[in-house]
Amino acid sequence: MTLSPTIIGTLTPLPVVIPLLAAALCLVLGRKPRAQRAVTIAALVAVTAVSCVLLYLADRDGTTALQVGGWEAPMGITLVVDRLSALMLVVSSIVLLAVIVYAVGQGIRDGDANQPVSIFLPTYLALTAGVSNAFLAGDLFNLYVGFEVLLVASFVLLTLGASAERVRAGVSYVMVSVVSSMIFLAGIAATYAATGTLNFAQLALRFDDIPQGTRLAIFSILLVAFGIKAAVFPLSAWLPDSYPTAPAPVTAVFAGLLTKVGVYAIMRTHTLLFPDGAMDNVLLVAGLLTMVIGIFGAIAQSEIKRLLSFTLVSHIGYMIFGVALSTKAGLSGSVYYVAHHILVQTTLFLVVGLIERQAGSSSLRRLGGLAAASPLLAVLFLVPALNLGGIPPFSGFIGKVALLQAGADKASSLAWILVAGGTVTSLLTLYVVARVWTKAFWRARADAPEGGVSDDSPTALLDNASDVDFDSRVDPGRMPVGMLVPTIGLVAVGLSLTVFAGPFIGISDRAAEDLRDRNVYITAVLGTVEDPVTYADGRDASEEGGR
Known part of the structure; x- marks a missing residue:
């Protein structure tokens, strides 16, 4: 037990340091793709292992802060490991590892023309470092740095291959991200001008002494910045046009993970810096509109990637709903749902990549007969699809x-309206995934409006006789093991949230307790705390989850 702070202090920076060092090594090994792949996978395995240890120690011993370089808070850079940040590290590292194994398997089997290894792998590792830094950041500026690192890496990944469609989508993504970053910088400037610090723990104390109007203005600026990154309505229009054009592995990690970094930022700042509930009604309305409008957009789509992009937007609303309730139960549900959605959404996009590879398209107007042609592919889609739709006993239903x-x-x-909206959204999500199943997997390809099949056999889905470039496609053969294994692994990890729902909910409950009692965070960083925090409903934080 006495060694635990030392162990955590040693391990805390590694999720950031390991991928950065590995990225540098990959650049040195630019002419040796096999060595690059080995370094990348080894680095992400190490990050996953370190993250699991950090989660175990944080859940056992509580929140721990590392003062980088020995500078005492709030003067230096602070990295904080609590149950929420450690859980996010574990889930994100698992997803990042699975996606890179999938990408490597795809590249080995089909070639790397659309994602040159010498660029792709170092950039992917830089993205990993940015994500980890954002989760560990103990101050606003370091959080900004984490966002910028992952955004710069995402710009490169999004435009790999340099096709006109990808560049066009990349320009839109870059413009939105730059606007978001400028707004975030404005929020940082306003925060420092009002409080004289950017350290989260010290901000939590100093915000209590500034006028309510100033607090609301700063929170509004930060919410807009984080809302763009999290794709909260009405700041979500950019996402469905940006993500579907990228290569399947890039789309998977973007859709599954990057928006959740924005949700994490909202969750962290709302509970730590602005716990008085002044903006809760605004967040509840935003959550409702995000759920409903997102799922209506999904219903209107015939291309599976765009359809899943709209469901991604829709389900961000559930997470915002839980945060806006400002209760332990709401926060716990939101934490659990974030972990669930990262895994399920990433899995579905990887499955769509397999569909595109095997059938030559992800359009519902062209697909059919996939269940007969590949029962394994059908199962790989059906399990996470039912999970996303919230069918019991899956984790989507539990969350x-x-x-x-x-x-x-x-x-x-307003909470009852959100309950009704969440129920309707869940039913419509089930309708959306059921429509994909019936059209792409269940019906015959000949019945698709643009199927163009000439044979009723199960392999007819590969006899592409439509106008795009199907005639020139080479038979893709069996699905590569390197793509199948990580997809099956993510399906299994997603199912583990159901099989081991009790322990996972226990972790999310304890993470919610820590979020509700911000004195835990303040004490870990500063070593002291002043007056207990009082919430908008008049309760003291120590009444719920205090230590």
């Missing part, structure tokens, strides 16, 4: 029930 129950416990008029 949604937790959030809806938290809304019912809140019992305000």
Whole structure:
């Protein structure tokens, strides 16, 4: 037990340092793709292992802060490991590892023309470092740095191959991201001008002494910046046009992970810096509109990638719903749902990559007969699709029930409207994934409007006789093991959230307790805390989850 702070202090910077060092080594090994692949996978395996140890220690011993370079807070850079940040590190590292194995398997089997290894792997590792830094950041500026590192890397990954469509989508993504970053910088400037610090723990103390109007203005600026990154309506229009054009592995990690970094930032700042609930109603309305408008957009799509991009936007609304409730139950449900959605959404995009490879398209107007042609591919889609739709006993059902129950416990008029909206959204999500199943997997390819098949056999899905470039396609053969194994692995990890729902919910409950009692965070960083925090409903933080 006495060695635990030392161990955590040693391990805390590694999720950032390891991928950065590996990225540098990959650049040195630019002419040796096999060595680059080995270095990348080894680095991400190490990050995953370190993250799991950090989660175990954080759950056992509580929140720990590392003062980088020995500078005492708030003067230096602070990295903080609590249950929330450690859980996010574990889930993100698992996803990042699975996606890179998938990408390497795809490149070995089909070639790397659209994702040159010498560029792709170092950039991917830089993205990993940015994501990890954002989760560990103990101050606003370091959080900004984490965002910028992952955004710069994402610019490169999004435009790999340099096709006109990808560059066009990349320009849109870059413009939105630059605007978001400028707004974030404005929020940082306003925060420092009002408080004289950017350290989260010290900000939590100093915000109590500044006028309510100033606090609301700063929170509004930060919410807009994070809302763009998280794709919260009405700041989400950029996402469905940007993600589907990228290569399948890039789309998978973008859709599954990057928006959740924005959700994490909202969760962290809302609970730590602005716990008075002044913007909760605004967040509840935003969550409702994000859920409903996102799923209506999904219903209108016939291309699976765009359809899943809209469901991604829609389900961000559930996470915002839980945060806006400002209760332990709401936060716990939101934490669990974030972990669930990262895994399920990433898995579905990887499966769509397999569909594109095997069938030559991801358009519902061209697909059919996939269940007969590849029962394994059908199962790989069906399990995460039902999970996304919230069918019991999957983790999607558990997370949604937790959030809806938290809304019912809140019992305000707006919370009840969110409960109704969440229920309708869940049913419509099930309708959307069922439509994909019936059109792409269940019906015959000959019945598709643009199927153009000439044979009723199961392999007819490969006899592409439509106008795009199907005639010139080479039979893709069997699905590569290197792409199948990580996809199956992510399906299994997603199912583990159901099989081991009790322990996972226990972790999310304890993470919510830490978020509700911000004195835990302040004490870990500064070593002291002043007056206990009082929430908008008049309760002291120590009444719920205090230590």
